[in-house]
Amino acid sequence: MKRDRASGGWLSRLPGLILPLLLLLWWGFATGGRETLLPSPGEVFSVLIHPFTDLMATGSLSWNITVSFIRIMLGFSLAVLAGVPLGMLMGASRHVRSLLSIMVEMARPLSAIALLPLSIIIFKATTLSQFIGLGHLRYQRHMLNELQLGMIFILFWGGVFPIILGTMQGVRSVRRLHLEAAHVLGARRGFVFRHVMLPSALPDIFHGLRLGIGRCWMVIIAAEMLPGTNSGIGYLIRYSYQMSRYDIMLACLVVVAIVGAVLSKGLEALGERSLVLRSRER
Secondary structure (H helix, E strand, O other): OHHHHHHHHHHHHHHHHHHHHHHHHHHHHHHOOOOOOOOOHHHHHHHHOOOOOEOOOOOEHHHHHHHHHHHHHHHHHHHHHHHHHHHHHHHHOHHHHHHHHHHHHHHOOOOOOOOHHHHHHHHOOOEHHHHOOOHHHOOOOOHHHHOEHHHHHHHHHHHHHHHHHHHHHHHHOOOHHHHHHHHHOOOOHHHHHHHHHHHHHHHHHHHHHHHHHHHHHHHHHHHHOOOOOOOOHHHHHHHHHHOOOHHHHHHHHHHHHHHHHHHHHHHHHHHHHHHHHHHOOO
């Protein structure tokens, strides 16, 4: 039964591969046997299958992907830690919602990239190694030197608002009948939160998380392409374009697409069980 379900799941995804395969075929046809600026799929694939090879003295593809990924995880984790509790409070309390809703709606349209100059003014070029007192690592190639506080801040800013709104919507969508039934049966607030509100709100929370991680991934690529950055997949895209290494540039774009899809699908898979629970509600 489980094997049939798994094979059915894979078969259901096959139609989604048709357009990427057609695009790949067109790409190979357009670049085959002629002089073009666009590198062939084979040249791009050659970069992808050597992820540990140093690229133009900027570090390997795997190193730059790891830098971007850790930056995202830090910013996104802070967004989750702040956004989920705040969204729960705004969804559960009319007073908290009336107090914070105007501020959230005013702050939400502010682009994270537009805030990058402000983050540079506030945080300057401070890295995590300097912040925690490990300044002796400054002239070494160390991961802590690549984690700038300003960049983590704009990643947090980019991801927190979808999480707040998704969580708030999830809490507000909890059926009043379920809450009243729990109170009639003598359930305390902690029990109601854990066993009624949170399970019912989880689909919307995970939807907000998917939007948030997508925003973080877009923000980090754009932020790393700005001057002053010397690592990350976005930096590698900009630098390879400047050096006319379009094979590396396109390989980075392929990586961006794949990692973004994996992050989104991973959160979708984690949220599948919550959707099953909601479908059983009466």
